[in-house]
Amino acid sequence: MSNRCKKLPMPDFLCQPEFMADISPALKRPTIRPALVEDAAAIAAIYADHVRSGTASFDTVPRTADETGQKILEIQAKGWPFLVADRGGEILGYAYVSQFRDRSAYRFACENSIYVRDDCIGQGVGTLLLRTLVDVATASGFRQMIAVAGGGEQASVALHAKLGFSHAGRMRSVGRKFGRWLDTVYMQLELGEGDRAPPDDEPA
Numbered sequence: 674m675s676n677r678c679k680k681l682p683m684p685d686f687l688c689q690p691e692f693m694a695d696i697s698p699a700l701k702r703p704t705i706r707p708a709l710v711e712d713a714a715a716i717a718a719i720y721a722d723h724v725r726s727g728t729a730s731f732d733t734v735p736r737t738a739d740e741t742g743q744k745i746l747e748i749q750a751k752g753w754p755f756l757v758a759d760r761g762g763e764i765l766g767y768a769y770v771s772q773f774r775d776r777s778a779y780r781f782a783c784e785n786s787i788y789v790r791d792d793c794i795g796q797g798v799g800t801l802l803l804r805t806l807v808d809v810a811t812a813s814g815f816r817q818m819i820a821v822a823g824g825g826e827q828a829s830v831a832l833h834a835k836l837g838f839s840h841a842g843r844m845r846s847v848g849r850k851f852g853r854w855l856d857t858v859y860m861q862l863e864l865g866e867g868d869r870a871p872p873d874d875e876p877a
């Protein structure tokens with residue numbers, strides 16, 4: 674029996690190795706780490722579920738694993754975070770940022786994307802991922818983070834509000850999926866010094 678097990682206020686039978694093997698993955702907090710191209714299939718599967726059954730994404734056709742691998746490489750090549758929540762080698766969710774819009778003046782504003790595996794929703798994975806994403810995006814030099822909650826999904830709005838994002842607008846009926854018109858809700862978080870100081874790398 675391990676020391677860790679002895680410290681837990683649990684009956685002895687719970688400390689048998691076969692029982693610990695069953696419950697430990699559920700108890701272990703996931704690690705948040707940069708995504709690898711090898712994670713692409715798991716990430717693509719998570720996204721595909723949300724594309725097929727939810728309104729958070731306005732995609733109607735999921736990305737392939739190859740396209741996902743390419744996206745991981747493109748985002749990371751720009752020095753931006755593409756993170757996964759990894760529990761014992763299983764990918765429970767992922768999050769990344771991209772520039773809010775392509776035009777150059779937007780280069781200090783990023784948009785986040787965050788998706789948690791269907792069977793892991795409501796277990797704190799989204800909170801862990803988004804907290805880390807905010808920290809790494811700030812360190813990458815972004816000054817504002819925008820969340821675009823497709824369909825105004827309640828869970829997405831609640832998660833972002835929990836982390837301090839404020840409402841920045843709502844566009845009515847800009848999407849259509851599952852035979853319904855869909856709104857998008859915009860939420861915004863200031864990163865680092867926000868607009869209180871110019872960025873370090875302002876061109877002359």
Ligand SMILES: CC(C)(COP(=O)(O)OP(=O)(O)OC[C@H]1O[C@@H](n2cnc3c(N)ncnc32)[C@H](O)[C@@H]1OP(=O)(O)O)[C@@H](O)C(=O)NCCC(=O)NCCS
Nearest residue numbers: 729786787788789794795796797798799800828829831832
């Ligand atoms: C939004 C999403 C990422 C949240 O991930 P999660 O792991 O379930 O989130 P957490 O368990 O950390 O919960 C965070 C907060 O969200 C809220 N929340 C979670 N699920 C909710 C639900 N179904 N309805 C309302 N609020 C909900 C709670 O306030 C919760 O905080 P609390 O537990 O401290 O009260 C997840 O639901 C998801 O992948 N949704 C589909 C994709 C999406 O909407 N992405 C965001 C837009 S890019």
